[in-house]
Amino acid sequence: xxxxxxxxxxxxxxxxxxRLSCAASGLTFSNRNMGWFRQAPGKERExxxxxxxxxxxxxxxxxVRGRFTISRDNAKNTLDLQMNGLKPDDTAxxxxxxxxxxxxxxxxxxxxxxxGQGTQVSVSS
Numbered sequence: 001x002x003x004x005x006x007x008x009x010x011x012x013x014x015x016x017x018x019r020l021s022c023a024a025s026g027l028t029f030s031n032r033n034m035g036w037f038r039q040a041p042g043k044e045r046e047x048x049x050x051x052x053x054x055x056x057x058x059x060x061x062x063x064v065r066g067r068f069t070i071s072r073d074n075a076k077n078t079l080d081l082q083m084n085g086l087k088p089d090d091t092a093x094x095x096x097x098x099x100x101x102x103x104x105x106x107x108x109x110x111x112x113x114x115x116g117q118g119t120q121v122s123v124s125s
Contacts, residue, residue: 002026002114004096009119016086016123022079022096022116030054030074033099035112036081038092038121045095047107049081057105063089086123093118 008020020036033052039045049060049070058070067085072078079096097112099105 004116006119040092
């Protein structure tokens with residue numbers, strides 16, 4: 001049974017930092033590109049960041065580039081998202097997800113077949 005469990009969300013003031021973690025089990029983690037997505041109230045779930053299987057390729061949505069850093073530890077089956085300089089617009093539920101394709105990284109939600117339950121990030125102004 002595949003499980004992706006996010007943690008690390010919370011309430012923070014604008015300009016603050018949070019570090020999200022995702023613990024993976026039941027899949028060969030090192031074979032999966034991994035992504036972070038977020039969903040704000042009333043909006044569609046959107047891509048945030050992705051990291052390749054070996055961790056050598058990363059991509060970010062323009063809105064977070066330079067503030068967020070995605071990383072992974074294949075020995076521990078964990079995925080992280082370091083979020084600095086948080087803004088109220090970053091308020092959302094954040095999800096980690098596993099890409100099913102043995103291919104290059106992607107921002108396309110349909111390429112992700114396993115999702116965590118999400119962790120709430122709230123940024124006050």
